[in-house]
Amino acid sequence: xxxxxxxxxxxxxxxxxxDVKKVAEYFRKYPGVTVSEDYPFVCSEPGQDxxxxxxxxQGLDRVIIASCTPSLHGELFKDLLKKSDLNxxxxxxxxxxxxxxxxxxxxxxxxEKAKRLIxxxxxxxxxxxxxxxxxxxxxxxxxxxxxxxSGLSAAAFLSKMGMQVYLVEKEAELGGHVRAxxxxxxxxxxxxxxxxxxxxxxxxxxxxxIFTSTTISAFEGFFGSYxxxxxxxxxxxxxxxxxxIVAIGFSPFDPSIKPELSYGKDKRVITTLxxxxxxxxxxxxxxxxxxxxxxxxxxxxxIGKPYCSRVCCINALRxxxxxxxxxxDSYVESFYMDVRAHPRGGEEYFEDTQEKxxxxxxxxxxxxxxxxxxxxxxxxxxxxxxxxxxxxxLVVLSIGMSPPVDNKLISSLLKITxxxxxxxxxxxxxxxxxxxxxxxxxxxxxCSGPKDxxxxxxxxxxxxxxxxxxxxxxxxxxxxxxxxxxxxRCSGCRMCEQACVxxxxxxxxxxRVVHVEEAACMGCGLCNATCPSSAxxxxxxxxxxxxxxxxxxxxxx
Amino acid sequence: xxxxTKNKNPEIVGFACSFCTFKASEMAGSLRMKYPEGVKxxxxxxxxxxxxxxxxxxxxxxxxxxxxxxxxxxxxxxIKGNYFTRRKIAAxxxxxxxxxxxxxxxxxWVSAAEARRxxxxxxxxxxxxxxxxxxxxxx
Numbered sequence: 164x165x166x167x168x169x170x171x172x173x174x175x176x177x178x179x180x181x182d183v184k185k186v187a188e189y190f191r192k193y194p195g196v197t198v199s200e201d202y203p204f205v206c207s208e209p210g211q212d213x214x215x216x217x218x219x220x221q222g223l224d225r226v227i228i229a230s231c232t233p234s235l236h237g238e239l240f241k242d243l244l245k246k247s248d249l250n251x252x253x254x255x256x257x258x259x260x261x262x263x264x265x266x267x268x269x270x271x272x273x274x275e276k277a278k279r280l281i282x283x284x285x286x287x288x289x290x291x292x293x294x295x296x297x298x299x300x301x302x303x304x305x306x307x308x309x310x311x312x313s314g315l316s317a318a319a320f321l322s323k324m325g326m327q328v329y330l331v332e333k334e335a336e337l338g339g340h341v342r343a344x345x346x347x348x349x350x351x352x353x354x355x356x357x358x359x360x361x362x363x364x365x366x367x368x369x370x371x372x373i374f375t376s377t378t379i380s381a382f383e384g385f386f387g388s389y390x391x392x393x394x395x396x397x398x399x400x401x402x403x404x405x406x407x408i409v410a411i412g413f414s415p416f417d418p419s420i421k422p423e424l425s426y427g428k429d430k431r432v433i434t435t436l437x438x439x440x441x442x443x444x445x446x447x448x449x450x451x452x453x454x455x456x457x458x459x460x461x462x463x464x465x466i467g468k469p470y471c472s473r474v475c476c477i478n479a480l481r482x483x484x485x486x487x488x489x490x491x492d493s494y495v496e497s498f499y500m501d502v503r504a505h506p507r508g509g510e511e512y513f514e515d516t517q518e519k520x521x522x523x524x525x526x527x528x529x530x531x532x533x534x535x536x537x538x539x540x541x542x543x544x545x546x547x548x549x550x551x552x553x554x555x556x557l558v559v560l561s562i563g564m565s566p567p568v569d570n571k572l573i574s575s576l577l578k579i580t581x582x583x584x585x586x587x588x589x590x591x592x593x594x595x596x597x598x599x600x601x602x603x604x605x606x607x608x609x610c611s612g613p614k615d616x617x618x619x620x621x622x623x624x625x626x627x628x629x630x631x632x633x634x635x636x637x638x639x640x641x642x643x644x645x646x647x648x649x650x651x652r653c654s655g656c657r658m659c660e661q662a663c664v665x666x667x668x669x670x671x672x673x674x675r676v677v678h679v680e681e682a683a684c685m686g687c688g689l690c691n692a693t694c695p696s697s698a699x700x701x702x703x704x705x706x707x708x709x710x711x712x713x714x715x716x717x718x719x720x
Numbered sequence: 721x722x723x724x725t726k727n728k729n730p731e732i733v734g735f736a737c738s739f740c741t742f743k744a745s746e747m748a749g750s751l752r753m754k755y756p757e758g759v760k761x762x763x764x765x766x767x768x769x770x771x772x773x774x775x776x777x778x779x780x781x782x783x784x785x786x787x788x789x790x791x792x793x794x795x796x797x798x799i800k801g802n803y804f805t806r807r808k809i810a811a812x813x814x815x816x817x818x819x820x821x822x823x824x825x826x827x828x829w830v831s832a833a834e835a836r837r838x839x840x841x842x843x844x845x846x847x848x849x850x851x852x853x854x855x856x857x858x859x
Contacts, residue, residue, distance in 0.1 A: 232746045233763075261749025262761060272757045279760060578797050580740070582833040600739060600832060601797070644765060664799045687798035688769030692808070704765060709774055716733055716760045717781040 164289060167198040167223040168281065169214055171205035171230035173260055180264045182274045186229075189278055193285070197221045206236050211243050218247040225288045229257040229281050235594070250293035252643070252703065257284040279716050286711035294702055296640040297681070301387040303327060303634050305627075306404035308379065308573065311339025312616055313608025313623030314410035315361040320627040322371045326634060329402055330365070330373045331393060333569070337362055337375065339412050344439055347616055348477055349508050357616070374400070382407075382576045385685070386603035387639050405634045406603035408626050409573060409587060413564040413609040416460025416468070423530040424459070424560060431538050432531055432558045434459075435478045442485060447556060450492045454540055454555040455479045456528055457499040461563030461613075470584050472563030472613040476503050479561035480512055483521040496553070498526040498542065506615060526551070531558055564613040577604055587611045597626040602639075605630050644703040645684040646691060650676045652698035659690035659699055730784035730849045734761045734842065735770045739797040741789035743832035753839045756846045758784075766790070768801035772812045779824060785849045787826040787842070795831065802829070823852065 168190050172178040183201040190199040198217045202210050205228055217223055226249070228240055233256040241251040259277045267273045304327035307318045314330065315337065322328045336342065338358035345353050365371045374395050381392035389407060393400045415436055418426035426432045438445075447453075457479050461472040476499075483495050502523070504513040517523065528542035537554040544551055566585035567573075574581050579599040582588040587606045590598040597605050605626035608619040633639065646667075653676040660668045660677060667683035668690060670676075679690075679699075688701035697706060736742040742763050748755070764770055767790025778786045788809055790802040809827040816822050826845050830838045 232749070234743075234746065258746070258749075261746045263757075265749040265752050266755055267757045268754065269757070276757045276760070283760075283762070575794055578795065580795070580832040583836075588833045600743065662804065664801065685798050687766035687801045688764065689766065689798070689801055689804055692769055692771040693804075701765070701769065704769060706771065706773075709762060709764070709771075710777060712762050713733055713774060713778045713783075714781060717731060717778070717783055 164195045164225060165197040165221060165223045166195050166225040166227060166285060166288065167214070167217050167221065168196060168200070168227045168229065168285070169205050169210075170199075170201040170259070170281075171210070171228070172201060172203045173230060173264075174203065177230070177260050177264045180268060180270055180273045181259060181277045182270060185274055186277050186281065190281065190285070195289070196285070197223060205230050206239060211239075214243060215247040218244075218249055223249070225253050225255070225291060227255045227257060227281065227284050227288055229259045229277070229284070232256075232258040232261040235591075252294040253288070253291050255284045255288040255291070257281050278720065282720075283712040283715035286715045287708040290705060290708045290711070292702075294643040297643050297645070298638050299385075299387045299641050299682075301634055301637055301639050302403050302405040303637060304329065304402075304404050305630055305634060306331065306389065306391055306402075306407040307410060308407060309333075309339070309410040309412055309608070309610070310337040310373070310375075311410060311412045311608060311619070312341045312357065312361070313412070313619040313626075314339075314408070315358070315365070316620045316623035317408045317410060317607050317627035317630075318371060319361055319364050320624050321631060322365060322368045324631050324635070325370065326631065328371045329391075329404060330371060331377050331379060332373070332375045333378055335376045337373070340415070340436075341616055343436070344616075346481075348481055348512070349506070354616075379573075379576060386601075386633075386641070389603070406605070406630045407577065408605045408607050408623070408630060409577065409579070409599075409610060410607040410623055410626075411567045411569055411573060411610045413566065413613065414568050416472075416562040416565045418459050418560050418562060420466055421459070424456075425531045425533060425538070426560060429531075429533040429538060431533070431556065432560065434560050434562045435475065435482055436562065438482050438485075438559050442482075445557065447490065449490075450494065451486070451490055451557060452494045452537065452555045453483075453486050453496070454538075454553070454558045455482055455495065455497045456558065456560050457497065457502070459560040459562050460565065462500060468563065468565070468584070470613065471503060473503070473505065474613060474615045475561040475563050477506065477509060477512070477615070479559070480504065480516050482559050482561070483516050484512075484519065487516075487519045487521060494522075495520070496522045496524055496555075498524050498528050498540070500525070500527075506617065564609055567610050570610070577601065579604055579606075584612075597622070597629050603630070603633055642686070642703075644686040644701060645681055646679045646686070646688070646699050646701050648676065648678055649698045649700070650674065650678075652696050653677055654696050654698070656695065658695065659693050662689050662693045664689065728850075728853070729756070730758050730846060730853060731782065732759045732785040732787065732842070732846060732849070733778040733783045734759060734786070735764050735767065735774065735788045736761045737767045737790040737802075738763050738765055740791040740795070740832045741767075741828070741830045741838060744830045744835050744838040747832070747835035748839050751835055753835060755839050755843050759842045759846060766796065766798045766801040767805040768798070768808075770805065770808075772808055775812060775825060779821070783824075784853065785824045785826070785845060787828060787845060789828040789830050789838075789841075792829040792831055823848065
């Protein structure tokens, strides 16, 4: 066996706490190791060339790359092996960055740990065999869950490219929250117009099927052919989708969770969304006194919402602006923590609002108390360090975004994960912001974290583009990590048949042994762990690989 | 590793499901969270892939502890693999208990987003085992 070990410095990321030279030196004398090199960036062009040169010159038959975590650059190194005429499943990635250099500070212990981890890779790779990737058919259709702006823009793109699109909306009307918004900043368009435009685009297409007042009752299968069951007003409907985009949006924060704000108890305390709806019909005195509270339901550890909702500062500015437009003699005071008017033109808008005479007070508001002549705000001015009490005719709470109400339901149906704030978690925050951990399922819009209208539309389109790239091929490669049965060892006890969740194991009455239906096998390895005669193995994770990894961690060095 | 330090610091072998705990451990790394170097992970496609024999082997070969970590009940990518794990590990724990080494085996549920929980769990286990070890040495 000719194994090549390539250890990455990752600039300073790995090198600063692991003595890479020592590790490379250590493995050079190991039996079966032909090459053991360290390199500043293995993923760079020269780094890749070094590996392919070694494969060609030394005739390597196992490649071990000790670098970042396997999910990063996985495809890159697989392709590199393919180009070098080596089966990509003879590659072993050892994570010495996320699992070693970044989690410990001591150079000596980290170096020892890195040695152990690479040794485990070396032992395990010795059992590797060339595998062929499975090819599965991909249905050219997409399920879009949620018909808000992001869902609609995703559906519009996919249908334009000729994909069959199933658009599912829980409510009776399309458009989500945006439909109710007027005069959306910065363009000044009404939400209804934006939605109508998008819906008109979809309505003219044959390849779009829209389900309103519909929920999803089951979601099964794998990338390429997800079996979806919809609960429509006309009854149950089953369909097959190649992939899915989750765009179920957000739910507005409910300020009644904070009783000190008197929301719901006094009509003069309203939210920005309510101001949006009925701002023009409010009965206000000639010279109204209006207070606006920022960060209601955002940046608040106590109620479990430590994140910034990103859109509410602009909303608060819009309210202030609207009041100043309608009542020139009004007194408008904005109580803020920080003003984060982040979108393009936001800072200028903030300046404009200040020039129009809106007062900005950096404050922590303690409570809102109804009085006979108005509502009293008590709080602390955090710049002057003084407490204050002021009376207003109307208080507008600039509410933030909370996770969607159906987040738990969708996450358990689709087997995708929620993050700590209960929004959907992306596969990688920088490199794969639209993907989930499940292949073929993407997230779009504010269900993955607070986003404004523009960002939601962009996010929806981006997810649609990524899904289109997956679906349009019509086929997909799936990891060949499936189970196989050694009929000579199989005793026919059928324990695996009972255990298999995917019902991929079938019993042969004549031969009295089982076999695996390859297309159905999900590759969890449960049968492998269940078999009392060790007749079943899960390719890529067979017993002796894991056994040897354990030995590598614990044997004397 | 020098013999004395090796004896003092526990070695823990963890079996981590690649859909949740392994992802959480990656995230813990990216967030530069620290946990003891004695904790080493073996990636498995699902926690149900873990044969109790692996855990026993790890203990036999000298590990001071072993843990199996998977997705929260109901969140399994393979639909219900982790329910099988739960039953298997419960049975294995009974057996470990008979040999008075129940504390050497743990089962955690850690989702892909719970990097902090992962670090807390492994560090907690490590410290507990280390304490017991020190006590035993003193005795």
